[in-house]
Amino acid sequence: MTRILTNITVILFSLQTLWAQNYDESKVLPYKLPELLQTQAREKVTTIKEWEKIRRPEILKLFEDNIYGQVPKDFDQIKFELKKEDKTAMGGKATLKEVGITVSRNRKSVTINLVMFVPNKVKKPVPIFLVINNRGIRTMDATRERKDGFWPAEEVIDAGYGIAGFDVKDAAPDNKTAYVKGVLELYPEQLKINNGMGVLSAWAWGASRAIDYLEKDKAVDAKKIMTVGHSRGGKASLWCGAQDKRVVIAISNDSGESGAAISRRNFGETIKDILRTFPYWFCKNYHQYIDNEDKLPVDQHMLLALIAPRGVYVGNAAEDLWADPKGQYLSLVCAQPVYGLYGFETDLPAEMPAVNERVFRSHMGFHNREGKHNMTPYDWQQFIAFANNYFQKNAN
Ligand code: GCU
Numbered sequence: 271m272t273r274i275l276t277n278i279t280v281i282l283f284s285l286q287t288l289w290a291q292n293y294d295e296s297k298v299l300p301y302k303l304p305e306l307l308q309t310q311a312r313e314k315v316t317t318i319k320e321w322e323k324i325r326r327p328e329i330l331k332l333f334e335d336n337i338y339g340q341v342p343k344d345f346d347q348i349k350f351e352l353k354k355e356d357k358t359a360m361g362g363k364a365t366l367k368e369v370g371i372t373v374s375r376n377r378k379s380v381t382i383n384l385v386m387f388v389p390n391k392v393k394k395p396v397p398i399f400l401v402i403n404n405r406g407i408r409t410m411d412a413t414r415e416r417k418d419g420f421w422p423a424e425e426v427i428d429a430g431y432g433i434a435g436f437d438v439k440d441a442a443p444d445n446k447t448a449y450v451k452g453v454l455e456l457y458p459e460q461l462k463i464n465n466g467m468g469v470l471s472a473w474a475w476g477a478s479r480a481i482d483y484l485e486k487d488k489a490v491d492a493k494k495i496m497t498v499g500h501s502r503g504g505k506a507s508l509w510c511g512a513q514d515k516r517v518v519i520a521i522s523n524d525s526g527e528s529g530a531a532i533s534r535r536n537f538g539e540t541i542k543d544i545l546r547t548f549p550y551w552f553c554k555n556y557h558q559y560i561d562n563e564d565k566l567p568v569d570q571h572m573l574l575a576l577i578a579p580r581g582v583y584v585g586n587a588a589e590d591l592w593a594d595p596k597g598q599y600l601s602l603v604c605a606q607p608v609y610g611l612y613g614f615e616t617d618l619p620a621e622m623p624a625v626n627e628r629v630f631r632s633h634m635g636f637h638n639r640e641g642k643h644n645m646t647p648y649d650w651q652q653f654i655a656f657a658n659n660y661f662q663k664n665a666n
Pocket residue numbers: 500501502503524525526527539543544592
């Protein structure tokens with residue numbers, strides 16, 4: 271009986287959320303984005319130096335203080351343990367490595383388990399995609415008996431890239447109460463402050479520790495490490511790329527609200543919706559902006575701008591209106607002025623490209639594939655094509 275009642279409540283609750291949602295473009299209200307290139311002291315930012323020395327640090331701190339919470343950098347020790355290596359993986363075309371990355375602080379430790387494949391028949395260290403994986407370790411089967419389009423390792427290897435990934439739960443379980451069992455055990459003081467580390471920050475932190483390892487692996491080109499994430503993982507990928515300058519391209523797929531989508535646009539998921547179900551993803555201060563987006567000192571185009579002068583990619587699915595593909599495209603368009611400071615291409619079309627038509631510029635890319643919320647081999651083909659284009663245009 272209780273179960274039936276609970277189920278009814280869940281259904282009613284979901285219906286109420288559906289009804290409350292705006293999916294009608296004509297009902298999108300006008301909004302004004304915060305100034306990207308103006309400092310808090312109201313000075314115009316016109317040079318790379320002013321951006322890098324003043325405005326960029328200001329914006330980074332605003333995201334930390336108001337949305338995701340801090341990403342602490344200090345720890346006592348980091349150890350890498352090669353748990354398994356198979357040089358004959360995938361019928362001999364790749365090498366598998368399973369690496370335990372153990373980080374300790376104040377006598378507590380956390381282990382991020384990295385699974386990776388790098389191609390064998392290459393002369394140079396390879397660029398690598400690092401997936402912040404919210405779909406579980408089963409999508410990254412090291413034996414390759416089970417293949418999953420979410421992490422299409424064979425296709426990535428065939429394209430000449432490495433692929434790595436870790437299960438987000440190693441850094442922080444994706445659960446309202448259990449999320450504290452992971453990175454947050456290393457930094458318990460974060461739980462007491464209003465701008466303390468939320469789960470997306472913990473996942474971004476985990477990705478940075480994986481990068482600590484990848485930088486040392488001789489098979490990997492340390493200047494070509496890309497983060498990839500789907501949906502909640504996409505939000506973490508962008509946040510990681512915003513802070514960790516070792517990320518050369520931050521790739522997000524269907525990242526939506528508090529990812530690539532403009533929060534002030536009332537279309538699809540809102541801050542209120544996301545905080546209702548996933549308050550633990552963010553810092554406590556984010557609650558101030560429920561039904562109050564206009565007061566946010568930043569919007570998500572500024573998160574993309576923080577990734578400049580490195581690459582940023584925004585993948586979408588046309589049926590995933592909850593994640594507001596158009597709001598994600600507008601975010602890229604509005605981030606362009608920072609790319610312009612670096613003299614890069616800033617001529618993205620004003621209108622979102624048609625379904626299945628990708629747009630690549632030297633440092634920015636976008637696609638909106640047909641179909642539903644998911645990360646598929648089609649999405650990966652676009653990430654690979656964008657990376658090919660990026661490394662060709664920005665050869666070092
Ligand atoms: C929910 C959430 C989204 C998130 C998605 C996912 O739908 O509201 O913000 O992106 O889950 O991670 O799949």
